[in-house]
Amino acid sequence: MNTKFKLWNIILRKEFFWWIIYNHTIKNYKQINKDAYLILRLLNKPLTINELINTLKLSDLDIEIQDLEKFFNDFSKDKTIIVDSDESDSEAMIFFDNIDYKDMKTDRLNAPTNMSIYITQRCPKACKHCVSRSAPNAPHDYELNKEQWFKVLKDIRNSWVTTIVISWGEPMIKENIFDIIEEADRLKLSLILLSDYDEMTENIANRIKNIKNLEDFQVSLDWATEKTHDWMRWEWSFEKSKKRMKLLANAWIKYTVSSVIHKNNLFELESMVKLVNELWATFHYISPLSPYGRWFFMNKYLLSDDELKILWQSYIKYVRDWLVRTRNSYWVNNVGKADDKDFHPFKKSLTLISNWFYNFSVKWQWDCYLDSKLWSSGTLKLWNVLENSILEIWNNPKLDKLRWTYWENKSIYINEENINNYI
Ligand SMILES: C[S@@+](CC[C@H](N)C(=O)[O-])C[C@H]1O[C@@H](n2cnc3c(N)ncnc32)[C@H](O)[C@@H]1O
Numbered sequence: 212m213n214t215k216f217k218l219w220n221i222i223l224r225k226e227f228f229w230w231i232i233y234n235h236t237i238k239n240y241k242q243i244n245k246d247a248y249l250i251l252r253l254l255n256k257p258l259t260i261n262e263l264i265n266t267l268k269l270s271d272l273d274i275e276i277q278d279l280e281k282f283f284n285d286f287s288k289d290k291t292i293i294v295d296s297d298e299s300d301s302e303a304m305i306f307f308d309n310i311d312y313k314d315m316k317t318d319r320l321n322a323p324t325n326m327s328i329y330i331t332q333r334c335p336k337a338c339k340h341c342v343s344r345s346a347p348n349a350p351h352d353y354e355l356n357k358e359q360w361f362k363v364l365k366d367i368r369n370s371w372v373t374t375i376v377i378s379w380g381e382p383m384i385k386e387n388i389f390d391i392i393e394e395a396d397r398l399k400l401s402l403i404l405l406s407d408y409d410e411m412t413e414n415i416a417n418r419i420k421n422i423k424n425l426e427d428f429q430v431s432l433d434w435a436t437e438k439t440h441d442w443m444r445w446e447w448s449f450e451k452s453k454k455r456m457k458l459l460a461n462a463w464i465k466y467t468v469s470s471v472i473h474k475n476n477l478f479e480l481e482s483m484v485k486l487v488n489e490l491w492a493t494f495h496y497i498s499p500l501s502p503y504g505r506w507f508f509m510n511k512y513l514l515s516d517d518e519l520k521i522l523w524q525s526y527i528k529y530v531r532d533w534l535v536r537t538r539n540s541y542w543v544n545n546v547g548k549a550d551d552k553d554f555h556p557f558k559k560s561l562t563l564i565s566n567w568f569y570n571f572s573v574k575w576q577w578d579c580y581l582d583s584k585l586w587s588s589g590t591l592k593l594w595n596v597l598e599n600s601i602l603e604i605w606n607n608p609k610l611d612k613l614r615w616t617y618w619e620n621k622s623i624y625i626n627e628e629n630i631n632n633y634i
């Protein structure tokens with residue numbers, strides 16, 4: 212009865228209609244109800260069950276000891292709660308606890324949960340489909356330097372963001388990239404890195420392995436054969452991709468393979484799925500080729516709506532049959548629809564945007580956009596991170612009209628073609 216419990220390494224965020232936990236141990240989000248939130252926030256300091264019951268009574272939350280034990284049992288499984296064996300404070304971070312519900316906006320989260328960082332447009336390759344139009348000689352005037360990124364990262368942490376995605380061209384060629392990554396890690400920002408770096412070595416793999424808050428390391432594989440993959444990416448890319456994945460697997464790094472699908476490789480999907488499994492990837496994501504950046508070299512390969520249906524119907528069957536693992540709960544929750552001939556969840560989805568609700572992006576030259584699609588077309592430029600804080604940018608009134616769409620019909624998607632109606 213004297214055992215004390217406390218929160219472990221989590222982020223707990225109060226929002227206007229739900230409460231979010233981001234769990235650094237299992238690197239996952241969970242939504243909880245208000246009572247669970249009220250209980251968990253008290254465990255920022257170690258407490259026994261009786262102490263907790265008494266404190267909850269003061270907030271008019273009367274809870275039976277058996278119910279609380281069950282609650283502890285449930286939240287111990289994923290290490291949200293642990294036994295306080297060393298009498299230290301918890302590592303949890305609690306955000307927005309002091310904001311009154313009535314002061315929160317109801318068309319957005321209090322702050323983004325995710326931010327995408329387009330760290331450089333440069334890349335040793337120049338793939339035919341590249342959304343960022345990256346290439347070895349891509350412009351890099353005024354790229355933020357290490358010190359500027361440190362400042363921005365600090366602001367990101369102070370704005371209660373949980374996860375940053377570092378991407379765009381090839382992040383691994385950015386000067387001092389590991390200093391920047393390690394600073395983000397020190398600030399306990401969960402990190403997703405997107406990289407297709409052909410010069411990966413055992414040393415680099417080991418440095419990646421040491422990132423404590425690495426949520427995902429994502430690499431690319433767009434075809435199942437050397438001839439087809441190299442046609443879209445670069446000579447020797449296929450062999451180098453496989454070598455890189457073996458280095459990651461040998462270092463025991465969980466990694467995700469991302470494949471861009473279009474008319475010419477749609478029917479290679481099954482061979483790709485098999486190859487990804489042979490290479491010990493943990494997860495396999497699929498993105499249809501989208502009509503942005505340098506895609507016009509491949510414009511005739513854009514999937515039709517019928518082909519999109521085939522793509523996602525195949526993918527959900529692979530998920531059901533455990534041939535593909537995904538972290539995206541949408542697919543896991545919908546495996547029951549794998550044999551539904553009408554399953555067509557992403558009709559006309561190639562130009563959908565949704566990020567005003569939880570995400571926005573910082574470009575390598577400091578300007579902010581909601582996502583890469585809008586950056587690509589230069590639409591809806593928000594402020595920049597050197598002059599405005601992350602929270603100011605998040606609450607830029609330019610986004611108000613877009614956000615009203617959420618308020619009106621609970622949709623978080625609009626087609627980019629209609630963007631002018633909202634700006
Ligand atoms: C822009 S890249 C940056 C990271 C790294 N250079 C790479 O290629 O993996 C991130 C992801 O976007 C994908 N991508 C690039 N252009 C795309 C497009 N037009 N449509 C869909 N995905 C695209 C890439 O294949 C890659 O998986």
Ligand code: SF4
Pocket residue numbers: 334335336337338340341342343344345346379380381407444
């Ligand atoms: S898709 Fe990735 S690897 Fe290819 S050019 Fe673009 S940034 Fe570079």
